[in-house]
Amino acid sequence: MPGSVPWDWSQAPLRGAWHRRQIEKFTTRTTxxxxxxxxxxxxxxxxxxxxxxxxxxxxxxxxxxxxWRSERWDSLRLLTPNWMTRLPGFAYEGxxxxxxxxxxxxxxxxxxxxxxxxxxxxxxxxxxRVAPCGxxxxxxxxxxxxxxxxxxxxxxxxxxxxxPATAAHVSIRINQVVPSxxxxxxxxxxxxxxxxxxxxxxxxxxxxxxxxxxxVTLAVGSHTRMPRSYRGMDSYWWLDLLGTLxxxxxxxxxxxxxxxxxxxxxxxxxxxxxxxxxxxxxxxVRITGRLHAIDGGNATFATNVNxxxxxxxxxxxxVLDRVDDAIERLSLRHEMLAPDRPGRVAPAxxxxxxxxxxxxxxxxxxxxGFRRPYEWLDLPILDGRGEIAQYRGVTPMPxxxxxxxxxxxxxxxxxxxxxxxxxxxxxxxxxxxxxQRELLSSPxxxxxx
Numbered sequence: 001m002p003g004s005v006p007w008d009w010s011q012a013p014l015r016g017a018w019h020r021r022q023i024e025k026f027t028t029r030t031t032x033x034x035x036x037x038x039x040x041x042x043x044x045x046x047x048x049x050x051x052x053x054x055x056x057x058x059x060x061x062x063x064x065x066x067x068w069r070s071e072r073w074d075s076l077r078l079l080t081p082n083w084m085t086r087l088p089g090f091a092y093e094g095x096x097x098x099x100x101x102x103x104x105x106x107x108x109x110x111x112x113x114x115x116x117x118x119x120x121x122x123x124x125x126x127x128x129r130v131a132p133c134g135x136x137x138x139x140x141x142x143x144x145x146x147x148x149x150x151x152x153x154x155x156x157x158x159x160x161x162x163x164p165a166t167a168a169h170v171s172i173r174i175n176q177v178v179p180s181x182x183x184x185x186x187x188x189x190x191x192x193x194x195x196x197x198x199x200x201x202x203x204x205x206x207x208x209x210x211x212x213x214x215x216v217t218l219a220v221g222s223h224t225r226m227p228r229s230y231r232g233m234d235s236y237w238w239l240d241l242l243g244t245l246x247x248x249x250x251x252x253x254x255x256x257x258x259x260x261x262x263x264x265x266x267x268x269x270x271x272x273x274x275x276x277x278x279x280x281x282x283x284x285v286r287i288t289g290r291l292h293a294i295d296g297g298n299a300t301f302a303t304n305v306n307x308x309x310x311x312x313x314x315x316x317x318x319v320l321d322r323v324d325d326a327i328e329r330l331s332l333r334h335e336m337l338a339p340d341r342p343g344r345v346a347p348a349x350x351x352x353x354x355x356x357x358x359x360x361x362x363x364x365x366x367x368x369g370f371r372r373p374y375e376w377l378d379l380p381i382l383d384g385r386g387e388i389a390q391y392r393g394v395t396p397m398p399x400x401x402x403x404x405x406x407x408x409x410x411x412x413x414x415x416x417x418x419x420x421x422x423x424x425x426x427x428x429x430x431x432x433x434x435x436q437r438e439l440l441s442s443p444x445x446x447x448x449x
Contacts, residue, residue, distance in 0.1 A: 024256040030147045031057045033430055034139050037154035038064045038121050040087065041404030043110060044419050046379030047088045047151060048427035057148075058119060059141065061126040065110040067158070071180040072103040075208060077268030079200055081234050084417040087113055088290045088424065097233045098234065100268025131378040132309065137399065150399045150430050153377065153388060157414045162371040164196075164291075167364075171297045174356060176361040182365065185212035192216070194299070196291050198223045199263045200237040202367035203275050209365075210285050217354070217361065218280060220305055221290035223262045225316045225342070228274040230323060234336040235266060252407075256385075269427045277309065277345045277400070287348035294364075297357040303350040313344065391425040401426050 035042045038060030041044060044225035047055045063069055078085065079098040085092035085101065090113045092101075101109065115122055122143075129140040129358055130151055138152040161178035170176060179201050182188075185208060195206045198220040210216040226235045239245050252258040267275045275288060302308075320341060327336050354361075376381060381388055381395040381402075385404060388402045389395060392409050403412055403426055412418030 022219075029144065031055050032148065032150040033057075033152060034059060034137070034146055035152045035154050036074075036139070037125050037156060037404070038114075038123070039067060039154070039156055039404070040110065040416050041156060041419050041423065042152075042154035043114055043119055043121075044087050044402055044423035045154060045426055046121070047090070047117055047370060048423050049111075049430070050117050050119070050359050051089070052427055052431050054055055054427070054431055056120065057146070058121040058154050059122055059125045059127055059139070059146075060123050063082060063123050064114055064121055065107050067108070067156070067180075068103050073179065073182050073205070073208075074184045076103050076204070076400075077101060077270075078416075079264075079266055080236055080415060080417065084236060085109060086417050086420070089418040090116055099270070100272070104181050123406065127376060129378055134396075135399075137379075148238070150401065152387035152393075152401040152403055152426065153374075154403045155370065155372070156404045158370040159372045160370060161366065162364045162369045164368060165365040166291075166293045169296070169367065170291075170364065171357070173349065174297065176366065177363065178366050183339075185209055185214065186364040188214075192357065192360045193363045193365060194361050195292075195365045195367055197221070197263070197369065199367070199369070200265055200278065200363075201267055201269055201281060203277070203367055203368060204267050206280055206285050207275060207283065210280070210283050215284070215286070215360065216280075217286045217290050217359070218277075219291040219301060220277065220308065220348075221262075222308060223312055224264045225276050225312045226264050226266055226319065227276075227316075227342045228272055230320060230341070231327070231339060234272070238326075240317075242322055244328060245410065245415075245418065247411045248409055254298070255407070258411075259405070275340060276342060278343055281346055281348075285433050287345075288351045288354070289348075293356055294356070297355055299354045301351055301353070305348045305350060307349065309345045315344055317341070323442045371395065392429075393422055394429055401430070 032054055033056040035045055035056060035058045038058050042058050046056060046058050060066060082092045082094065082099050082101060083097040092109065126142045127139055128142060131138055133147060137148050139146045139148065141149060161180050163178060166175060177187065182205065192215040194217045195202050195209070198218055202218065206216050206218045230238060249255050249258065255334050265276050267354045281287060287305065289302035289308070292300040292302060303314060316382050324339065372387065374386065374388070379397055379400055381397050381400055383389040388405070390402045390405070393401050393403050403422055404419055406414045408414070410418055410421060413422050
């Protein structure tokens, strides 16, 4: 168990007396593998290492699954259906297989998962720095330091809300909020709202705020439209059948673009309803193009919004064509409903400029994605974009790993349903012999970042 000494430290390769003093100092707080992050990725790896009999410890800055507890809005549901809620050795077994869990239910699922194998999670332990210590790693926390042979960064792809630089130039009369701090419409002052971003988060918040009586303007950039269900089956069921979710990073022409493509406009709701721009238009949301900049109360937008919408629709119909072809090829026609494709999005006004004050807009919601700050990571494993260089979770530094990245290896690597395969690959690399590790590692990690 963590806290014991799993190997003879006196035999560890050292680089000077300082390293030896550090090891002597920390021998009561050592483990083979330290996992940073107690969400789906950290728990999946913990299960794999437990199964393989490898000593490890999971450090979580707050409570288990803290982001689901404190950084989600009240009405949020899991974006994937419950039947896709699967982790190594565990799966959703409730009665509503086609439903979508609330944030609280997701927390319960993760808690039950951790309890099922007595996961060694140390809560309320915030990591402040990770650095080399000889051939080991020292992990400094607000509760003191730890030493480990391996360290795994499992802090996730959605670590921190990304806000564009133009936010610094917004009038102080306009309230600004990011999704991690938004709970419900009552959080915002009265008045209209500009929601920036039209992926899953943006469209959900736009709908909720519009239905609360606010006038919402939605700034739309590149996005990926899909119906919640098609011909009687959830879109994720079709993507699974088509092999889309099993596609690997080696099969795409541009790994960087693949990892940063917009998420699907698929949202969870009790009704399993589709939510897209057409639905938002029908309830009165005003659609504009991508936000260029804001200076005080003056906002400027791209005027190619209708071209963006048309391109999005073309890509959606190409996917649905593949579904129709699969139904034909697999002789599923007698089991499936007739085609029920979403309607067209009505042309949006090509607004190039808005006076937010004159329009009565008092709040901006920045649904503009996430970033991953690694200021605390004092390891030579970041690429030129500040992301962790890795291939199948293995970084350029021996003993340092990452898990839970978007498209880490498979397209669904950052899904609850997809992280397990990557967790097993990382666990097997950790437990492999040096010779086996060479065979499992990529000779060109940086080419896959």
